[in-house]
Amino acid sequence: MSIYRIAEEKFGILDYTPVGICVTTSEHIVLFWNRYLADWTGISKSDIVGKKLELHFPNLSEPRYLERLETIFNGGPPAIFSSQLHKYIFSAKLPNGEMQIQHTTVTGIPYGDGEHCYALWAVEDVTELARRIQKFKHMRDRVVEEMKRSKQMEEELLKAKKLESIGILAGGIAHDFNNLLSIIMGNIHLAMDEDGLGDDISEALAEAEKASVRAANLTKQLITFSKGGEPITKSCHIPSLLTEMTKVAVAGSNVEYNFFLQDDLWPVDIDKGQIEHVIRNIVMNAVQSMSEGGIVEVRAENFLVSSEKNSNVLSIDDGEYVKIAIHDHGSGIPKQNIERIFDPYFSTRERGIQKGMGLGLTISYSIIKKHGGTIAVKSKTGAGTSVYIYLRTGGKISQLKTAIY
Amino acid sequence: MDPTAQQIDGLKELINIGVGRAASVLNAMLSSHIVLQVPFIKLLQPEDFKKEIEILGQESLAAVHLGFQGIFSGSTQLIFTMETASKLVTILVGETDETDDLDSIQTGTLTEIGNIVLNGVMGSISNMLGFHFNYSVPNYLEGSAENLLKANLIVADRTILLARTRFVVEKLDIYGDIALFFEMTVFNKLLEAIDVLGNE
Numbered sequence: 001m002s003i004y005r006i007a008e009e010k011f012g013i014l015d016y017t018p019v020g021i022c023v024t025t026s027e028h029i030v031l032f033w034n035r036y037l038a039d040w041t042g043i044s045k046s047d048i049v050g051k052k053l054e055l056h057f058p059n060l061s062e063p064r065y066l067e068r069l070e071t072i073f074n075g076g077p078p079a080i081f082s083s084q085l086h087k088y089i090f091s092a093k094l095p096n097g098e099m100q101i102q103h104t105t106v107t108g109i110p111y112g113d114g115e116h117c118y119a120l121w122a123v124e125d126v127t128e129l130a131r132r133i134q135k136f137k138h139m140r141d142r143v144v145e146e147m148k149r150s151k152q153m154e155e156e157l158l159k160a161k162k163l164e165s166i167g168i169l170a171g172g173i174a175h176d177f178n179n180l181l182s183i184i185m186g187n188i189h190l191a192m193d194e195d196g197l198g199d200d201i202s203e204a205l206a207e208a209e210k211a212s213v214r215a216a217n218l219t220k221q222l223i224t225f226s227k228g229g230e231p232i233t234k235s236c237h238i239p240s241l242l243t244e245m246t247k248v249a250v251a252g253s254n255v256e257y258n259f260f261l262q263d264d265l266w267p268v269d270i271d272k273g274q275i276e277h278v279i280r281n282i283v284m285n286a287v288q289s290m291s292e293g294g295i296v297e298v299r300a301e302n303f304l305v306s307s308e309k310n311s312n313v314l315s316i317d318d319g320e321y322v323k324i325a326i327h328d329h330g331s332g333i334p335k336q337n338i339e340r341i342f343d344p345y346f347s348t349r350e351r352g353i354q355k356g357m358g359l360g361l362t363i364s365y366s367i368i369k370k371h372g373g374t375i376a377v378k379s380k381t382g383a384g385t386s387v388y389i390y391l392r393t394g395g396k397i398s399q400l401k402t403a404i405y
Numbered sequence: 406m407d408p409t410a411q412q413i414d415g416l417k418e419l420i421n422i423g424v425g426r427a428a429s430v431l432n433a434m435l436s437s438h439i440v441l442q443v444p445f446i447k448l449l450q451p452e453d454f455k456k457e458i459e460i461l462g463q464e465s466l467a468a469v470h471l472g473f474q475g476i477f478s479g480s481t482q483l484i485f486t487m488e489t490a491s492k493l494v495t496i497l498v499g500e501t502d503e504t505d506d507l508d509s510i511q512t513g514t515l516t517e518i519g520n521i522v523l524n525g526v527m528g529s530i531s532n533m534l535g536f537h538f539n540y541s542v543p544n545y546l547e548g549s550a551e552n553l554l555k556a557n558l559i560v561a562d563r564t565i566l567l568a569r570t571r572f573v574v575e576k577l578d579i580y581g582d583i584a585l586f587f588e589m590t591v592f593n594k595l596l597e598a599i600d601v602l603g604n605e
Binding site for chain 1: 430433434435471473494497498508509510511513514516517520521523524527528537538539540542543
């Protein structure tokens with residue numbers, strides 16, 4: 001009886017296992033080839049038994065397979081060829097044209113004197129398992145993304161509510177305070193007009209006037225921040241505004257600037273005065289963070305925000321925006337402070353009229369939000385800070401771009 | 406029989422040879438270059454081994470188990486914490502998924518990696534001893550340290566060879582443990598074989 005006939009009798013029962021099975025000699029001559037492997041690969045028993053495996057599967061002549069198979073024929077431990085590292089050992093096309101994904105285990109079966117082994121190849125079809133895992137992962141990623149987005153929106157809403165209530169309060173106080181300031185300043189001017197004031201009194205009145213002017217500026221900021229400061233928008237080209245405000249903000253400091261502005265930036269719908277205030281304020285923060293000097297980078301590019309591909313993570317409406325990025329290489333903001341930087345009266349700088357009131361970023365945030373845009377900050381302690389501003393153009397989506405900042 | 410410092414060095418070299426072979430097999434297969442090192446080995450009694458793995462705390466472990474029978478029987482395991490196992494598989498297959506869990510496909514990958522490493526070590530030892538073993542098909546185990554190793558620790562007359570294995574891949578250092586569970590008599594044979602080799 002031929003060796004193939006013996007093998008068929010010995011292993012024939014394996015035709016009924018739902019696994020691809022093949023038995024080979026140490027020269028890789030096929031002794032047995034079960035029905036599943038025949039179905040999967042389209043190679044019948046009669047076509048492959050008695051022939052070298054490599055004739056049909058040349059990939060198996062690669063050293064990475066040969067080396068591991070050799071130890072099996074010498075009585076070594078089994079070899080596993082997992083689906084992620086090999087995809088498949090015996091190429092088998094599925095009805096949809098894709099390749100079957102396989103997990104293969106090759107075990108030695110001693111024969112004769114027990115010194116030599118045949119190899120038993122057991123091939124599991126894990127295509128469906130891999131597909132389901134992939135589908136599950138995709139679903140899980142989407143849920144995680146959705147949860148992240150919803151948490152972000154919740155935080156934005158909370159922030160907006162907080163700002164709104166503070167805004168109402170601040171606005172009310174600011175209006176009344178402004179009226180009182182007008183009386184104080186009017187009376188200071190009247191007093192200053194009096195003849196025969198001594199130097200001391202004149203100086204005191206001048207100081208009082210200066211403080212009143214600062215107080216008036218502060219109330220103006222509070223009014224902007226409050227409900228009363230709704231933007232009156234006009235279509236505007238942003239490049240000149242960016243360059244002018246940056247130059248104003250760095251004037252007199254040891255900080256230099258670089259501009260990277262896209263040539264054909266879309267016009268944006270903005271209240272020019274308010275956006276000037278925002279840019280100036282953010283560049284000034286950048287300058288102050290680089291006490292030893294440095295370079296502020298101002299970038300601007302056209303940007304499309306779209307939730308179609310679930311990529312709008314900015315909590316703003318889909319549409320065309322101009323994305324402005326202001327980078328510094330300063331001291332950076334500690335992680336624990338990042339969440340709070342837009343909160344009113346939160347400042348890492350020393351307090352006082354000249355030092356900082358902690359209103360700059362709150363007002364900037366409020367202004368940008370009222371423009372239908374958004375503002376985001378990324379920072380690393382010791383490495384610097386990047387502030388991203390998205391301003392609406394009022395345009396429609398013409399192409400898609402992932403909104404990741 | 407307490408092993409001498411020379412015997413310990415010999416054992417370490419033996420494991421290193423096996424692990425070195427495993428690294429060359431892995432490098433022929435993977436796109437990322439991997440370096441395997443054995444910074445130290447320890448010989449432990451079951452009680453000490455329990456203490457050693459208690460360091461891993463209540464964390465869930467992932468292990469690849471390879472049993473062997475022959476003139477003597479034993480088993481060997483490559484053990485990782487779930488987190489490091491997941492990290493290793495993710496890096497080796499170039500995925501970006503960052504969970505501390507392994508799905509069925511990934512456990513297959515870890516089993517193959519363990520298969521290669523353990524085959525290298527067992528190949529090195531069986532060549533040294535000149536013994537032939539029959540091996541079981543490597544399988545993946547997951548669970549607490551106690552559950553995973555219970556079967557190997559109930560036999561008191563056992564020596565456990567613990568070889569800390571360092572997987573260096575893409576700027577990342579990942580540590581796993583190779584544990585070989587031998588009966589005491591067998592272990593003494595291994596030491597004798599190392600002595601013979603040392604005297605040649």
